[in-house]
Amino acid sequence: MRNRYLYLILVVLALVPWLLGNRYVFHVATMITIMIPMALSMNLMLKIGQLSIAQPAFMGIGAYGSALLAMRLGVPPVLALLAGALIATAIAVVVGPLFLRIKGVYFVLLTYAFGQIVNLVFQEWTTLFGGNNGLYGIPKFSIFGVRLTQSPHYYALGLLLLALFYALMRRIERSDIGAIFESLNENEMLSRSMGSDALGWRIGSFALSAFIAGVSGGVYAFYIGFLSPETFGFLMSVDLIVVNAIGGVASALGPVVGAILILPLPELLRDAREYQLLIYGVCLVVFLLFFRQGLVVFLQRKRRA
Amino acid sequence: MRYRTVLRSAIVALGLCVMQAWAAEPIKIGVIAATTGGGAPWGLAAVQAVKIKANEVNAQGGLDVDGERHKVEVIAYDDKYRAADAVSAYNRLVRQDGVKYVYIMGSSGTLAVKNQVEDDQVIGLTTSFSGKAIDADTKFMFRVFSISANYIPSLIDWLKEHYKERRVFLANPNDETGWDQDQLTARLFKERGYEVVGRDLYERNQKDFQPLFTKIMATNPEIIDLGSTSPATAGIMIRQARDIGFKGRFLKTGGSGPRDIVAGAGKEAAEGMISTLYADPNNAGYRRLANEYKKVYGQEPNEILIAYYDATSILMRAIQKAGDINDTAKVAQSFASVLPMDSAQGGSITLGGKQMWGVDNQFLTPMYIAAIKDGEAVVVGKAK
Amino acid sequence: MIEQIIVNGILASLIYILMALGFTLIFGIMRIVNFAHGEFYMIGAMVMLMLFGSMGLPYFLAVLLAGLLGGLLGVVAERLLFRPLVGDELAGMIMSLAIGIILQSAILLTFGPAEQSVTRPFSGTWHLFSAAVPWDRTVVAICALLILVIFYLFMKYARLGLAMQAVAQDPETASLVGIEPGTVYASAFGLACLMAGLAGALMAPVYTVGPYMGELPMLKAFVVVILGGLGSLPGAVLGGLLIGLSESVVTTLFSSTIALIVSFVLVLMIVVVRPTGLLGRGAR
Numbered sequence: 007m008r009n010r011y012l013y014l015i016l017v018v019l020a021l022v023p024w025l026l027g028n029r030y031v032f033h034v035a036t037m038i039t040i041m042i043p044m045a046l047s048m049n050l051m052l053k054i055g056q057l058s059i060a061q062p063a064f065m066g067i068g069a070y071g072s073a074l075l076a077m078r079l080g081v082p083p084v085l086a087l088l089a090g091a092l093i094a095t096a097i098a099v100v101v102g103p104l105f106l107r108i109k110g111v112y113f114v115l116l117t118y119a120f121g122q123i124v125n126l127v128f129q130e131w132t133t134l135f136g137g138n139n140g141l142y143g144i145p146k147f148s149i150f151g152v153r154l155t156q157s158p159h160y161y162a163l164g165l166l167l168l169a170l171f172y173a174l175m176r177r178i179e180r181s182d183i184g185a186i187f188e189s190l191n192e193n194e195m196l197s198r199s200m201g202s203d204a205l206g207w208r209i210g211s212f213a214l215s216a217f218i219a220g221v222s223g224g225v226y227a228f229y230i231g232f233l234s235p236e237t238f239g240f241l242m243s244v245d246l247i248v249v250n251a252i253g254g255v256a257s258a259l260g261p262v263v264g265a266i267l268i269l270p271l272p273e274l275l276r277d278a279r280e281y282q283l284l285i286y287g288v289c290l291v292v293f294l295l296f297f298r299q300g301l302v303v304f305l306q307r308k309r310r311a
Numbered sequence: 312m313r314y315r316t317v318l319r320s321a322i323v324a325l326g327l328c329v330m331q332a333w334a335a336e337p338i339k340i341g342v343i344a345a346t347t348g349g350g351a352p353w354g355l356a357a358v359q360a361v362k363i364k365a366n367e368v369n370a371q372g373g374l375d376v377d378g379e380r381h382k383v384e385v386i387a388y389d390d391k392y393r394a395a396d397a398v399s400a401y402n403r404l405v406r407q408d409g410v411k412y413v414y415i416m417g418s419s420g421t422l423a424v425k426n427q428v429e430d431d432q433v434i435g436l437t438t439s440f441s442g443k444a445i446d447a448d449t450k451f452m453f454r455v456f457s458i459s460a461n462y463i464p465s466l467i468d469w470l471k472e473h474y475k476e477r478r479v480f481l482a483n484p485n486d487e488t489g490w491d492q493d494q495l496t497a498r499l500f501k502e503r504g505y506e507v508v509g510r511d512l513y514e515r516n517q518k519d520f521q522p523l524f525t526k527i528m529a530t531n532p533e534i535i536d537l538g539s540t541s542p543a544t545a546g547i548m549i550r551q552a553r554d555i556g557f558k559g560r561f562l563k564t565g566g567s568g569p570r571d572i573v574a575g576a577g578k579e580a581a582e583g584m585i586s587t588l589y590a591d592p593n594n595a596g597y598r599r600l601a602n603e604y605k606k607v608y609g610q611e612p613n614e615i616l617i618a619y620y621d622a623t624s625i626l627m628r629a630i631q632k633a634g635d636i637n638d639t640a641k642v643a644q645s646f647a648s649v650l651p652m653d654s655a656q657g658g659s660i661t662l663g664g665k666q667m668w669g670v671d672n673q674f675l676t677p678m679y680i681a682a683i684k685d686g687e688a689v690v691v692g693k694a695k
Numbered sequence: 696m697i698e699q700i701i702v703n704g705i706l707a708s709l710i711y712i713l714m715a716l717g718f719t720l721i722f723g724i725m726r727i728v729n730f731a732h733g734e735f736y737m738i739g740a741m742v743m744l745m746l747f748g749s750m751g752l753p754y755f756l757a758v759l760l761a762g763l764l765g766g767l768l769g770v771v772a773e774r775l776l777f778r779p780l781v782g783d784e785l786a787g788m789i790m791s792l793a794i795g796i797i798l799q800s801a802i803l804l805t806f807g808p809a810e811q812s813v814t815r816p817f818s819g820t821w822h823l824f825s826a827a828v829p830w831d832r833t834v835v836a837i838c839a840l841l842i843l844v845i846f847y848l849f850m851k852y853a854r855l856g857l858a859m860q861a862v863a864q865d866p867e868t869a870s871l872v873g874i875e876p877g878t879v880y881a882s883a884f885g886l887a888c889l890m891a892g893l894a895g896a897l898m899a900p901v902y903t904v905g906p907y908m909g910e911l912p913m914l915k916a917f918v919v920v921i922l923g924g925l926g927s928l929p930g931a932v933l934g935g936l937l938i939g940l941s942e943s944v945v946t947t948l949f950s951s952t953i954a955l956i957v958s959f960v961l962v963l964m965i966v967v968v969r970p971t972g973l974l975g976r977g978a979r
Contacts, residue, residue, distance in 0.1 A: 030407035057785055104967050111728055111784055112970045115921055119962040126956050129485070138486040138515075140394050142422055232423040234394040244792065251789055273403065284804070287797035294790050295779055347803075485952060514951045516911060518902040521703045522946035522954075529696050543810045547902055554820050554829035555699070574812050575903060 012259065019266060023161060032157035036229060038269045039164025043171045043222045044242070045249045045261035047215040050175065052255045053187045054211050056109065059243040060117035061219045063124035066238030067094040068220025069227040070128065070135055073144045076228075083147045083228060090227075091220030098216030102209035121240065128235035140234035147228035160229045167225065171218055175258035187211065245269070248286055252293050337382040338374060338636050340365065340623070341404035344416035345392040352542055352568050352613040356604065357416050357438070358387040359612065360619035363603045364627070374627055377634040383627075386410060394419040398427075405433055411639050412436065412626060414455075414619065418444070418487040421452075428452050434639050436622055438615065440488045440539060440565065442495075447669030451643055455622035456615075456676040459495055459539075460667060462587065462694040463564050467503050469680055469692050470585065476533035476560055478506050482523070482548070483538035483565070485512040492538040492565050508532045518544075524552045533559045542568025542613075546575015553580040560585065568613050569681060569688035578686035588681040589614035591690045596656040618676060621654045625674065628652065647671065698826035700943050706832050708939025709839040713894040714916035715923065715931035716846065717887030723863040723926030724883045727777060727787035731795035733913025735888040739765045739895030740813075740904040741802055747899070748813040758838070758896040765892020766885045773884035778877070795909075803906040810905035835897045842893060843932075846886075850928065859883050863926065918958045922965055924975020933974060 023035045044061055051058040071090030075081040081089065105116050128135045135141060147154045147163070154160055178184050186207055227233055245268070253264025268289075271282055342361055344354035365383040373380035386408050388400035397420025404410040405427075413428070414436045415421045421439035428435035428451050435452040437444055440459055445452055481496055483489035493510055500507050508530040513523055527535065535552065537545045540563070549561055549572065563572075563586035573581045590597040592614070600620055604612040626642075628649040633641035650662040654677060664673030680692040714736060721729045739761045747757035772794055780786045817830040850856035855878075861869040862879045870876055894912070902908075919938050923930025938958060945954040965972060 028407070030403060033402045033406060057788070108966060108970055111722075111726070111788070111925070112966055114728070114788065115917070116963065116966045118917075119921075119959045119966070123956065123959045123963065126952065126959065130952055130956070132490075137490070138419070140419060140423065140487070143426065230395075230398055230423075231426060232394060232398065234419060234423070236393050237395045244796070247789055247792065273399075281800070281804070283796050284800035287793045287795075287800065290789065290793035291776060291797070294786055294793065295776070298783075298786060511950060512952075514955065516907075517951055518908075518911065519707060521706075522700070522943050523951065525696060525699045525703060525943075526947045528699075543903055546812070551829075554827065556820070556827045577815070577818075 009259065012263070016262065016266070020165060023158070029157055032161050034270055034273050036157050036161040036164050038265060039161060039168045040222050040226050040229070041245070041249075041269055042168050042262055042265045043218050045246050045253075045265050046171055046175055046258060047218040047222075048243075048246045049250055049255060049258060049261045050178075050211055050215040050218070052250060053179075053184075054208055056106075056208070057114045057247075058117045058212070058215065059114060059240070059247075060120045060124075061215065061246060062238040062240075062242040063121040064094040064098065064216040064219035065223035065226070065242075066124060066128060066233075066235070067097060068223030069233050069238070070141065070223075071220070072224035073141055073227040073233055074134070076145055077141075077143065083145070084149055087147075087221065087224035087228070090224045091217050094220030094223070095213050095217040098213045099209065102212045103205065106205060106208040106212060118240070121238075121243070125235050125239055128238070135235070136233075138235065140232055142232040144227050144231045144233070146231070147225075154228075160225070164225060167221060171221075172258055172262065179258060183207075244286075248290055251290055252297075335373070335379045335381050336636065337384045338630065339384045339386060339408060339410040339412070340626070341401075341408065341410040341413040342385060342387040342416075343390050343397050343400045343404070343413060343420055344387065346387070346389040347391055350392045350417060350541060352571055353438075353566065353615050354389070354416055355608065356613040356616040357414065357619045358385070359604050359607060360600070360616045361385050361387075361414065361623050363600060364620050364623035368627060374630065374636075376631050376636055381636055390417065390420050392417045392419065394423040396420075398423050401427065405431055411637065414622075415439070418491075422487070425449075425452060432639050434626075434643060436626070438618060441491050442668070445664065445668040445670060445672045449668075449670055449672055451639065452672060453643075453646065454664070454673045455625075456589070456618040456674060457678050459492055459565060461673075461675060462678045463496060463499050464503075465694040466564060466587065466680060467499055467505070469694065470562070471503060471505075473692075474560065477504070478508050478532045479534040479536055479562070480508050480527050480530060480532035481510045481536050481538060482527070482540065483510075483512055484515045484540055484544075486515055488539040488565070489515075496536060496538060496564055518547060520548050520551045521555060524548075524555045524557065527552070528555060528557060534562050535559065536562040536564050538563070539565030541566070542571035543575050546572045546581070549576035549580050549584070562586070567615075567681075569683055570611060570613070573683060573686045581683045582685070584683045585691075586681055586683075586688075587694065588679040588688055588690065589676075590617040590656050591679055592688060593690075594656040596654075600655060617654065617656055621652075621660060621676065622674065624655070625649060625652055625660065650674065696825075696947075698824045700947050701940070702823060702826040702828055703947075704940035704943030705936075706828075706836055706939075707943060708935045709836050709843075710894055710898060710912070711915050711919050711939050712932050712935030713839055713842060713890050714912050715919040715935050716843075716928060717890040718916045719920045719923070719926055719928060719931045720859070720883055720887045722920070723928075724859055725773075725777065725781070725787070725880055726784055727791060728784075729887070730788065730791040730913070731772075731798060732791075732887070732891055732916055733909030733911075734795045734798040735765050735769060735891035735909075736895035736898075736912050737802065737904075737906065737909035738768060738798060739892030740899040740908060741806065741895075742892070743896040743899035744806075744811060744813050744904050747816075748811075754816045758893060761896035761899075762889050762893035765895070766889030768892075769888025770881050770885035772888075773881050777884065778880065781880075799906050799909070806906065810903040810908075812903050813900040815900050831901055835901065838897055839894070842890065846890070855879070855882055915958075918962055920972075921962050922972055924972025927972060927974045930972050930974035934972070 023032045047061050068090040071093045072086040075086040075089055076083055129138055249264035249268050250261050254260030342358050344357045346354040362385050365385045368374050368383050373382045390397040390400050401424045404413055412434045416438050418439040418441040421437040421444045436455050438456055445454055479500055481493055483493045489512055497507050561584040567587045597617055600616055601612055629642050629645040630636055632645040632649055647662055651659045654660050658677035661675045662671050663675045665671045678694040679690045680694055681688040682691045718732050721727055742761035742764050743757055746752045746760055776790055780790055817834055819830045820827045858874045858879050861874055862876055866876055919934040920931055923934025942954045945957055
């Protein structure tokens with residue numbers, strides 16, 4: 007199926023909350039718009055062949071960062087959001103050179119350990135982060151003096167950011183940078199021999215993915231008004247992996263499609279929570295065995311056939 | 312007996328027909344509780360208690376509010392004791408299911424939705440042990456039973472009177488409730504002349520407590536207070552402590568659950584442990600409710616059953632007093648005129664809390680002190 | 696107190712080693728990070744709950760059966776689910792994640808979420824110098840040691856064991872010599888899950904059992920294996936001892952959370968400075 011049709015479907019889906027006018031639907035939709043950039047952030051790393059499960063940690067850094075800046079220092083929300091994301095990016099730039107030398111499985115384990123440490127810091131540094139109690143009373147987001155108080159507002163904000171990030175990802179894919187990433191993935195020696203600084207590009211990718219995650223974190227903080235360390239743990243990585251596996255890694259469209267299919271599940275299956283995980287697992291198995299490239303590529307191929 | 316059940320079913324059927332004919336708006340009560348995980352004994356009892364009361368009301372044809380009879384509907388969601396899940400459940404209850412009365416069992420969930428409850432003008436009913444759940448500005452959040460801050464002072468007094476041990480070690484889980492418990496008990500013990508030989512906040516999902524008890528034993532305590540530890544974990548802790556040679560007394564000043572404690576620790580190890588008890592297991596009023604629970608789950612409930620049952624009774628009265636099932640502000644104000652009310656197990660429930668929290672949004676409930684004797688919890692006293 | 700700390704540490708280490716050995720075996724031979732390893736531990740414990748707790752089978756028989764069932768499950772999983780993904784490290788990892796989720800939810804749906812207690816087969820304590828050693832943990836320790844010895848002998852002298860080592864070192868050459876990789880994969884995975892299941896069954900009466908009980912042992916196995924070196928069997932033993940003892944010391948002197956942080960910082964440092972771990976071979 008041509009991408010155009012897919013885009014059309016997505017746009018229609020995006021309008022659904024307004025058509026239904028139900029505040030609960032807006033809530034679920036807003037959460038999806040916050041999580042899709044997270045999936046994109048993981049996708050970015052997958053493009054260079056690295057599975058990073060540190061993304062939730064960066065989201066957490068962005069979330070706590072923006073929240074604390076807004077609450078304790080009275081920084082205006084837009085700036086706080088940006089600053090929080092930049093803090094996450096800075097940390098990525100600092101640990102990047104260390105982590106990105108390592109590849110494959112070890113890298114995954116590294117990001118896992120990193121994520122756990124960040125989580126533990128959120129839990130233990132109670133005076134700053136509130137510990138397991140969580141941080142609450144985060145003020146509402148406001149742009150140029152306009153306070154966002156309702157889910158529809160946040161949904162709009164989420165959609166905007168989502169569109170921005172998606173567009174960014176697509177541009178990268180199509181551009182030279184994208185080609186470099188692909189070559190890094192496939193044959194690093196060759197790409198290095200052509201002059202690209204492999205490590206540098208990897209760090210850049212890592213930093214950008216951290217930035218995106220940080221922004222999502224900030225929006226989450228302002229929207230929910232409450233933060234607790236558990237949110238930014240391994241379970242979120244599982245969700246992100248499922249989304250990317252099902253949607254497909256090859257293009258940025260993959261995580262978007264995957265997210266829309268997967269993320270509403272917990273809400274739909276709220277009455278059968280235990281089944282939700284079982285379904286996740288079975289879906290993953292099915293996809294890994296039969297549709298390893300993911301749904302998007304599968305659909306694209308079908309059309310061509 | 313058969314006749315009575317047939318009669319009851321007939322009444323229910325009739326009532327339902329009446330309901331259909333009248334089609335009056337149902338009163339929806341939401342329950343956000345941990346029905347899985349460590350808090351499950353409490354969560355399951357909480358949900359079932361509300362349902363038991365709702366069934367009773369519905370068997371009468373519904374709640375009579377200002378001449379109209381309204382059916383009571385209970386919608387429960389599991390929050391796994393996680394704040395984010397509680398927020399999500401709250402959103403679904405209030406925005407999708409149209410609920411105006413929500414129970415939130417856990418502390419982290421309660422704090423997470425605290426502001427929203429006020430903004431949405433939804434009546435929040437919580438059993439959070441956290442002091443922050445209610446403050447001077449709170450209008451819609453109510454705590455429905457007595458918590459540590461209320462009963463521990465008299466618990467310690469009772470302890471002081473009956474036992475001569477004075478060296479106590481405090482062990483609490485490293486979470487919202489555990490923190491509060493730790494700070495509160497440390498202060499109260501010291502004020503009453505006890506020596507707090509040490510305090511520890513352990514990781515919530517831990518199982519190997521031998522290093523912890525090795526540390527504790529080195530401080531030579533006479534009493535170990537397990538605070539707000541969940542009952543199952545408390546059971547393991549007691550067993551491991553005994554294995555390592557602790558011969559002193561165990562105390563649990565936080566949430567109660569003697570049955571699970573004995574199951575985990577074994578009768579011998581748990582012998583003599585002092586804890587609080589929400590209900591006297593032999594009280595006739597409580598037994599009736601416990602048996603209802605047993606019919607559904609096949610085992611004895613956690614005694615927190617009584618708190619949720621009583622709270623729902625109070626809520627029903629308050630709605631009746633307010634005369635409008637949707638005017639939550641009026642219902643909130645009606646609590647003051649509905650209380651004091653009698654609990655299903657006797658004893659009186661009063662409204663209070665202004666001194667401690669700044670506003671009278673707390674139900675003060677009877678609290679028993681129990682000792683574990685031969686594997687059973689035996690009531691030995693009452694805390695105020 | 697020192698003796699107690701050491702005893703605690705060693706008792707904990709033995710279980711970590713059992714878990715870590717299986718984990719590292721799978722990685723060394725199949726290059727799969729088995730995220731479901733904790734779940735096999737849990738299955739062993741749940742089977743123990745049924746066989747020993749409910750049906751009253753004799754203790755050692757129940758442990759053995761629980762382990763065997765775990766192993767069998769592992770063989771089936773490998774043949775049906777992992778075999779098609781040979782070579783794709785990432786896919787293998789994600790598949791193991793999926794299996795873990797499925798196992799956990801299946802148990803959740805069958806047994807419910809509550810933690811249950813298995814009747815204690817041994818109680819009482821004996822004393823080693825000034826340290827109190829509970830009997831049930833002593834039995835666990837002895838069984839664990841037994842399993843370790845048998846495992847070592849198997850790897851060193853049994854044909855299959857040697858075949859496994861060969862495949863771990865160089866699969867191509869191994870097949871040249873006539874070793875069928877498929878059989879090796881299946882048996883290695885099965886063996887690893889057998890050990891995890893045995894560990895779970897042994898530990899079942901010590902604490903409580905429940906669907907989520909595998910998460911913490913999984914975490915520990917992770918840390919141990921990274922420290923010792925992914926794919927290195929002696930590394931798993933060394934790592935297990937180090938982590939078990941250091942944890943005991945840190946928790947007793949400070950707190951369990953600090954111990955956790957220390958473990959992860961250690962992991963971070965090792966992977967950055969010496970990714971192959973203390974005793975690991977060069978990364979392929």
